[in-house]
Amino acid sequence: MYYYKLKKKTIICIEGKDAISFLQGIISNNTNKLLNNRAIYSTLLSPQGKLLHDFFLFREKNKIYLDPVDSGVEKLNEKLNLYKLNSEINISKKKIFSYFLFFGKSINKILGLKNKLGEYKKLSYAKVFNDPRNINLGLRIICNSKKEDVEINKIIKSKKLIMNYDEYEKTRIMNCIPDIDKDNLYNNAYLLQYNxxxxxxxxxxxxxxxxxxxxxxxxxxxxxxxxxxxxxxxxxxxxxxxxxxxxxxxxxxxxxxxxxxxxxxxxxxxxxxxxxxxxxxxx
Incomplete structure (x- = not known):
């Protein structure tokens, strides 16, 4: 079993009474799937149908978090505010302390998740969810403080996880999972062409x-x-x-x-x- 610590530092939070309906009208997935125990994956396209952003979404009570690649945070934040118009929502960038990938056979059991796409849990020491794209991509962990980061590192040590991003890339490619940065997809790709x-x-x-x-x-x-x-x-x-x-x-x-x-x-x-x-x- 493997892990990797990303250099990711920011996610986006949308809150307010129109948060669900606002996102429902602009993104490609269905926000009604977004339950308190489920994360989803979605995209934001140009009017011409080309990919601008992809991101994970998860919900905590009246707040919806968007988790894009770090290089896309600023542009996505700008685009969301452009489409906001008169919607009663607040859009803000939220700093996080650290971000981990855990992957490998049965890795989700380490943090008490079932082998289920997109299962989400807010634990006492982190936010965790199974990758909703493909179960072979493992799970993602968001820490908001040094204390949470320390707890995750204790798990890494106790379970003897091996740091290996190459293994993650191999898994991504073997499962035909596109990457908006690595595959140069920004404003170049149609969803159906790229799986x-x-x-x-x-x-x-x-x-x-x-x-x-x-x-x-x-x-x-x-x-x-x-x-x-x-x-x-x-x-x-x-x-x-x-x-x-x-x-x-x-x-x-x-x-x-x-x-x-x-x-x-x-x-x-x-x-x-x-x-x-x-x-x-x-x-």
Missing amino acids: FENINSICWKKGCFIGQEVTVKMKNRGSLKKKLFTIKSFTKKFKSPEEIKYKNQIIGSTTSHFNNIALALLKINKISNIRKKNKVIII
Whole structure:
């Protein structure tokens, strides 16, 4: 079992009587799923349907917390305030003390979580939740004080967790999980192209959200020409970006990688005859 301590220092808090309805009208997932014991994953798109932000959400009473990548906090905060208009909400940035990833087989049991996507608990020493995208990505831990951080480090020591971010990256790529920074997705990616439909970021039944029209049209028309896949080579290590060829034809390019595995945006009509193993394309 493994852990990694991120350099993350800020999350966003939205509170007020219109908090749920405000988010419901702009993000791709359904805020009605956001219970006190459940975290969800969602995105905020441009009106043209391209990805601007992705984030986890969890709720504590009348407060909703958005947990984006650190590089996206400022832009997301600005965008939320732009859309706020007359909504009776308060949007603020909240400092945190530390942020951990725990991952590996049955890792959730260490902190008393079930093997359930998005399960959330506020413990006496931290906020913890299973990653709602894919259970193989383990759990996330937010500490608000040095005291909480010390408690988590005691658990790391007692359970003999190994610090290894490379193992996390390997798991992310093998499960075809895009990363907005590493895969260069900001304002470049459509959700259906980059596997967001399969990592619990979209609710098709919730009603309108920003960028919905473009996203729904792509789904209904089946107009995708390229899609994100996990690829693997037994003969080389990948780079990113790197052109991917099959029978001397360019079929796509990598977006992020770890040694001999990578995420790659590939032409759908060019991969039908390529060998696959457990949904991984062998190049």
